[in-house]
Amino acid sequence: MQAVVNGSTMPVLEIRLDQGEAVITPHGELSWMSPNIQMSQTTNAGGGRGGLMNTLKRAVGGGGLFLTQYQAQSGSGLVAFAAKVPGHIVPVDIAPGRDVIVHRHGWICGTPGVSPTVALQQSFRGGLWGGEGFVLQRLQGQGRAWVELGGEITQYTLAPGQTMLVHPGHVGMFDASVQFAITRVPGIANKIFGGDGIFLVALTGPGQISLQSMPVSGLAHALEPYLVRDGAVAAGEGGAIGGIVGGILRR
Incomplete structure (x- = not known):
């Protein structure tokens, strides 16, 4: 198996698979x-983690009830996955004890x-998180x-007990050892939630x-003012952007 990330602003992950x-x-x-x-299609992601409960947990986390497996037959083959927003696609090695x-x-x-x-899974009041x-x-x-992260990536290595407060939307990925x-x-x-204070995520090393x-x-949300209710762009802004952003808002 060989994986290459091509492009810059809107990268594409190309994976060349040997037979099988x-x-x-x-x-x-x-x-x-x-x-x-x-x-x-499969409901079992492998690693011995099948069953209805694990399937439901995966769906709640954003993975869906069903997964799709792409397997090379009769020789080597190619499968590609394009980024959905400007950003980066990064490889991550998973191992027992390193979730x-x-x-x-994020998971591609x-x-x-x-x-x-x-x-x-944590609910917020208001519509800020879609x-x-x-x-x-x-x-x-x-x-x-392989994980997709939006925009540019900033990494920190937190020492034991060290905490970073992060806006929920900017949380991309972190080691499972981080609380x-x-x-x-x-x-x-905060005019959306009412009263004083904003919700942040505390990440502690x-x-x-x-x-x-x-x-x-x-x-x-940055582009929403340029759209009308049906997902089309306001007059003069161009239909292509309306289709793209309309799709994002429906996610």
């Missing part, structure tokens, strides 16, 4: 593939031994996963955290 090799993805992530790639937590829509694909499940609340996925098992908690920081009037500069929700 496979990757798994959330349903519908495919961009293009060679004709000898066989697609099949990784990623944002809800992985080798069959990687199993996604829910790490946290009505979905704050949801994180845990990638566990053994193998390699996380929702906290309300007083001092700023030890471990590495990767923060993203452009969350999908931030991009959508």
